[in-house]
Amino acid sequence: MTDGRAKVRALRRAGNLCEARIFCELLIDTGQDVWDLLAEIDQDEGRYAEAIAAWDRAIGLGARAAPTLAAKANLLLELGRIDEADQGFERALAVAPDHGPALYGRASIASLRREAPDIARWQTLLDRGPSDEDRFHLHFMLGRAFLEGDDPEPAFRHFAAGNVLRRAAFNYDVAEDERLMAAIADAFPVEVIADAGDPSEAPIFIVGMPRSGSSLLEQILAAHPAIHGAGELLHIKHLIIREFADKGPFPASMADRTPAQLRALGRQYLDATAALAPGARRIVDKLPLNFYFAGLIHLMLPNARIIHIWRDPLDTCLSCHTTLFREPVRFVHDQTELGRFHRAYESLIAHWGRVLPASRFTEVDYGDLVADPEAETRRLLAFCGVAWDAACLRPQDASRAIRTASRLQARQPVYRSSVGRARRYRDYLGPLIAALGL
Secondary structure, three states: OHHHHHHHHHHHHOOOHHHHHHHHHHHHHOOOOOHHHHHHHHHHOOOHHHHHHHHHHHHHOOOOOHHHHHHHHHHHHHOOOHHHHHHHHHHHHHHOOOOHHHHHHHHHHHHHOOOOOOHHHHHHHHHOOOOHHHHHHHHHHHHHHHHHOOOHHHHHHHHHHHHHHHHOOOOOOHHHHHHHHHHHHHHOOHHHOOOOOOOOOOEEEEEOOOOOOHHHHHHHHHOOOOEEEOOOOOHHHHHHHHHOOOOOOOOHHHHHOOHHHHHHHHHHHHHHHHOOOOOOOEEEEOOHHHHHHHHHHHHHOOOOEEEEEEOOHHHHHHHHHOOOOOOOOHHHOOHHHHHHHHHHHHHHHHHHHHHOOOOOEEEEEHHHHHHOHHHHHHHHHHHHOOOOOHHHHOHHHOOOOOOOOOOOHHHOOOOOOOOOHHHHHHHHOHHHHHHHOO
């Protein structure tokens, strides 16, 4: 049983979702309860109704532990089913009162409803000495509560403690990311940029730093009847993991890629995403870190549109450093590492702006988008090749899953309060400011 679960998880990590599903279903056929794993695969593939049903099977068969209950509640939250999610988090907390993910989910809903944060209780739970995972959730909750209460000193103490705990869970060297981004730019000079791949115009990629406004931009575009917002798809990453495993690493082996191979990669991507929205003319893939692969995306899919969303560096990095991402984002937990990563990202984006055709790569400033949503949306819809539709001015009305840290903010009307937010916290951001060179 344990070996079977490990096999499914290994296949999922490698991006072999089809094989992972088949193996998971084989285990179920033999009477093994792996419904929770099947639910995770369904979520990866955007099959949200099936994922809810699988979570229900897992819970119904006895998997009533807090992690399972909280996982289902998180999916309900991503789907905008706030009241059901709230009940799910409460069920998880009834089983384990100090379960960090459930506490964090419940606190997010409370914040959305403008309920007063339960700071005293959270501090009591923290003082009890739960697991490191529970502790960093509590630190981030307390940090956010103090920041929203305009008390930055204890807020940044808690953010620092939470970031240290999560940073300790993995190895990371920002110098490796700096070298990789420089190598990618070297591997994609203007001379290799050509229309070699599959000619489909369906894909739209939104790229940039996390917390730069990408979820809002996707929500705006997805409000258009011809555009489907697919969320943060891992298809490009998984293609690279699979296709470059035995042909040399990315980007070093790019020089050996033939036009036929690039077309095949583009077709694989299209086949993997086609079932997500069969009737849509355009489909948005909003994985911010796909900025690494903008050159490869263009070679695979030369008619795909790539939109880079840019936000003030200090605002972006503050939001990254004070956000608890569901999946670890390794470069955000140390201010110096975060600033260095951002500068390397800026250099790679500048390279893409120089070598990719303006008809396929454009940029939008988050500040401009929230200051004049209609003008920027009209420009971006024209860039994507679809007609103007006023529904895009009401992104909060779009009904779709939002599987990002911005899942609650993106369901609100467009607001401007985040622009310039970091300026008032400069006293707490010294290492970041120095690393950004500001």
